[in-house]
Amino acid sequence: MDKTSSSEIYQTDALIAEDIDAYLAAHQNKSMLRFITCGSVDDGKSTLIGRLLYDSKMIFEDQLAALESDSKKSGTQGEEIDFALLVDGLAAEREQGITIDVAYRFFATEQRKFIVADCPGHEQYTRNMVTGASTADLAVILIDARKGVLVQTRRHSFLCRQLGIRNIVLAVNKMDLIDYDQSKYDAIVADYTAFAASIGIENFTAMPISGFRGDNITTLSANTPWYVGAPLMTHLETVELDTSRDAAKPFRMPVQWVNRPNLDFRGFSGLIATGMVKPGDPVRVLPSGKTSTVKSIVTFGGELEEASAGQSVTICLEDEVDCSRGNVLSVADAPPEVADQFEATIVWMDDEAMLPGRAYLLKLATQTVSATIQAPKYEINVNTMEHLAAKTLELNVIGVAEITTDKPLVFEAYAENRALGGFILIDKINNRTVGAGMLHFSLRRSQNVHWQATSIGREDHAGLKNQKPLVLWFTGLSGSGKSTIANEVEKNLNLMNRHTFLLDGDNIRHGLNKDLGFTDTDRIENIRRVGEVTRLMADAGLIVLTAFISPFRAERQMVRDMLPEGEFVEIFVDTPLEVAEARDVKGLYKKAREGKLKNFTGIDSPYEAPEAPDITVNTVAMTPAEAAEYIVRQIMPLK
Structure with missing residues (x-):
């Protein structure tokens, strides 16, 4: 290679580098609009996004060639392109012809950068739609011009309203399939206007489009001379962003x-x-x-x-x-609120229904706290906006409930501040995100009830008794021997001059918890109350022994979280079901097998054995006295 050609190459590389730098600098200073497309199944959401990518020149040549080839395979006529194939990347989506997950795409124009989320239309994927809408500045709600306003149109509009999306575009799509009939378009807009007003959407921008043909997407279409608004792309480029507000x-x-x-x-x-x-x-x-x-x-x-x-x-x-x-x-002079009790709208996202009283992790902005959800005030029928009575929230159900946190949260109402008003709920045991929500306001009692400082603290109580507070939490199946072993442990500790108190499951249900049954919700509340009593007794400096089935790991973890590190000792009384049932000293298993005793642990209600208990005793291999001696040696080893 001669010197001249090398010089030309270097000059070309330098020019390319300058062009890249200029391109990056130009895009760096552009504003970013995040928006979603939503609506009912097959309203043309994926096709619209594909059209926007195509018209904004965001498709590489090899992608375009593959798209043209795929379009022919999918049965598209002539030279026309099936733009939906750009977005429906999952094999399952292409096979079914629908979108089943949220697909994110990036594109840019001379005026602005965009991130668009293509949300699924099926009702069973409402949680996916909520995920896509949670960070959006604008929603494009598509309606098939042949079908008009459908149930999912109402559902997604309501969710957008609840999630605080202020910019709504009503895109009446597939106008080409109704011959661009203005009267049908006007009827759809009038129908939607009435519905929007009923859920609090005061303003929206309506436009007739065809994502497949490109009508009113980037330029005004000659097929709709009666439409006097802007094309969709122009609207997206000029709409005011939430960041400005x-x-x-x-x-x-x-x-x-x-x-x-x-x-x-x-x-x-x-x-x-x-x-x-x-x-x-x-x-x-x-x-x-x-x-x-x-x-x-x-x-x-x-x-x-x-x-x-x-x-x-x-x-x-x-x-x-x-x-x-x-x-x-x-x-300094206009801070947000601080509280630990709230009313909130919750969208439940887990296959397992919400359990009122169970403690979940709540994440809001950078704050993480433990939160307990009360039984819902009501769930919302998003098709009719009716408030329905509810004891829990199932998958994709939206409801309103009160939430209590273990620590104060810095917050603002979601309607005013999405960053300090929106939260997610996480299962403490498996770390699944189980729900998302929007805070409305703090409850008055959270502002009126305060901790009263006392002069004598838990260290003083423990010092007077010359012992370290402990909670010995015995868990196992009915008939496993929890109460018997706990009683033996307390006798041993009493001989050692330790100050103790034994809380037994049956005894507690005669008084403090006599109003509770044996449903999952009642079992959770049973353990919550016992946990609070246990904490108070530990604060008094006692060694507290508890003998409860406590079938759920989440509630045992909840009690552990109430106490200082090292003061909660989980003791698993490991007895196989067949052994516990053979003992059946109270005749409970027999009644449960005969169907006379519902929600009985081990028969028709689950028991979640500890995964990493602090102490395990096997009552098949040990007598109660041997098990008790072993436990005492573990918690009070000889020095």
Whole structure:
């Protein structure tokens, strides 16, 4: 290769690099719109997104060639392209001709960048639709012009309203299949307008389109001369973003990380949810309420004179205040609320129904707390907007319930602040996301009830008794020997001059829990109450022994979480079902087998054995006395 050709290559590479840099710089400064397409099955959502990708030149040549080939295989006539194949990437979707999961796609125009989520239309995939809509600024609700407003149209519109999406586009699709009939279009818009008003959607933008033919997608169509609005793409490029509204609100930033690379620097990193902040601004740290002043705003590119909603920054304060992940920095004179009891709308997303009284993990912004959901006030029939009585929430059901957290949450109503009002619920045992929700307001009692400080604490009580508080939690099947062994353990501890108290399952149901039955919900409430009593007794410095079946791991973990580290000892009385049933000293198994005793653990109600108990005793290999001696040696080894 001669020098001239090498020089030309270098010059070409340099020009390409300059073009890439210019392209990246141009896109870096563009605003980002996140939107979803939703509606009923086969309304043309995937086709519309494919058309937008195609018209915005976001399809590579090899992708286009593959799309043309796939379109012929799928039976599309002539040279026409089946744009839905761009989005319906899953084999199952192509085989069924439907979308079953949320598909995200990126594209850009000269004016703006876009992330679009193609949401499934089937009712059983409502949870997927909620996932796609949770971060969206705009929703394109498609209606098949031949079918009009359907049940799923109403369902998805209601969900968009609940999830706080303010920008709604009503896209009446497949106008080509009704010969662009204006009267039919007007009737659909009028029908939707009446429904939208009934659920609180005050404004929306309606337009007639054909995703397949391209009518009113990027340019106005000659087929609809009666339509005087803008094409869909123009509307998407010019609609006001939520971030613009968020910037006008008071400053809030959930703290994600305390940034301390060395002893000379300490800052608090996070994404600004709302408002603006600049050096010199007074701020408040919540939930503690401590105040300080912004010293500097640091980013990877240097310090900023000002930062606003949507920016990730590190804020340094003038004072050494206590602040960590999960705290919220806010403007000092208009902070958000702090509470531990709320009313919320919940969308249940798990195959296993919600269990009222069970403790779930609740994540809101950077905060994680333990939360208990009460029995729903009602569930919402999203087809009729009717409020229905409910004892629980099943998969894809939406309801309103009260929530209690173990620690105060910094929050704002979801309608005002999606970042500090939207949460997810996680199963503590298997870490599945089981629900999502929107906080409405704090309950008055959460503001009126406060902890009363006392002079004598749990350390004083324990010191007076010269012992460490402990909770010995015996769990196992009915007839396993829990009560017998717990009684033997208490006798041994009594001989050692230990201060103890034994709580037995049957005895508790004669008084404190006499109003509870044996359903899963009642069993959860039974253990919750016992857990609270146990904690109080441990605070008094006692060694507390409890003999309860306590069939669910989640509730045993809930009680463990109530106590300081190391004070909860889970003792699994490991007795096979056939052995426990053979003993049957109370005749309960016999009644359960005959159908006379419902919800009996081990027969028609599950028992979740501990996966990693602190102590295990086998009553087949040990006598109650031997088991008790073994347990005492484990909790009080000889020094």
